[in-house]
Amino acid sequence: MREALCLWFCVPLALSVVLLGAGCDSAPSERRPVSSHRENARIPKPWAAPPGDAGRAWLQKAIDYGRTGQWAEALEALDKAAELNPRSWEVHFAKGCAAAAQARHQEAVGEFTTAVELAPDRPDLYLIRAGAYCETGRFDLALRDQTEAIRLSGNAWPAHLQRAVTYVEMAQYENAVQDCTYVLRLNPDVPGAYFTRGRALRKLRQYDPAIKDFDLA
Numbered sequence: 001m002r003e004a005l006c007l008w009f010c011v012p013l014a015l016s017v018v019l020l021g022a023g024c025d026s027a028p029s030e031r032r033p034v035s036s037h038r039e040n041a042r043i044p045k046p047w048a049a050p051p052g053d054a055g056r057a058w059l060q061k062a063i064d065y066g067r068t069g070q071w072a073e074a075l076e077a078l079d080k081a082a083e084l085n086p087r088s089w090e091v092h093f094a095k096g097c098a099a100a101a102q103a104r105h106q107e108a109v110g111e112f113t114t115a116v117e118l119a120p121d122r123p124d125l126y127l128i129r130a131g132a133y134c135e136t137g138r139f140d141l142a143l144r145d146q147t148e149a150i151r152l153s154g155n156a157w158p159a160h161l162q163r164a165v166t167y168v169e170m171a172q173y174e175n176a177v178q179d180c181t182y183v184l185r186l187n188p189d190v191p192g193a194y195f196t197r198g199r200a201l202r203k204l205r206q207y208d209p210a211i212k213d214f215d216l217a
Helices: 002-020 056-067 071-084 089-101 105-118 123-135 139-153 157-169 173-186 191-203 207-216
Strands: none
Touching: 056 071, 056 089, 071 089, 089 105, 089 123, 105 123, 123 139, 123 157, 139 157, 157 173, 157 191, 173 191, 191 207
16 A cells, blocks of 8 residues: 555656656656655655746745755745735645645645646646545545546556556456556556556466566566
8 A cells, every 4th residue: 555655646746757847856768767665745856936926936935845844834835825826726736745745635635626726737736636535545536537637648658557556446456457558568667567567466366477567566
């Protein structure tokens, strides 16, 4: 379960790399694999406040606080940024990240939902909300968001990987294998896809291919 949670929150950042060239320390060409170990939830490191945002100075302060785990200070700065620009999806996304980092997942869902409403064409927002839904056990809503992200992203592989993790949690193992196989066909250097497919194959009692996938993860 801990490995699954990492993928729910790390994969949306990988999708930002694939689609937008932002959200991860390395460039897309470096093909940085998604970790199969839990990492601390955080505001994406490369983020900067968007130009022209009336609250950009406060948003940037919040991002800087979030990088060092100063969540109380980050939330105070985000509240001030939201007062200046309540229609900024970036502010609500950052508030959701801060809430998720403190395991306040229902609050995170609310902030991510506002971000989705303000920027409904961004697939990464659906994926990050799906991660928060998974943390609260609402896998059906997570699956809905992940499928929408796949549609909006043009079948980007990170969206399929995150959906595969949810399929495993919902005991839909054949669907998980299908999504992971799709991911590995596009990018064979994703340990999380081997690990997730291995989990699904083990549940299907296909032990030899499961062991092979675990060895590659």
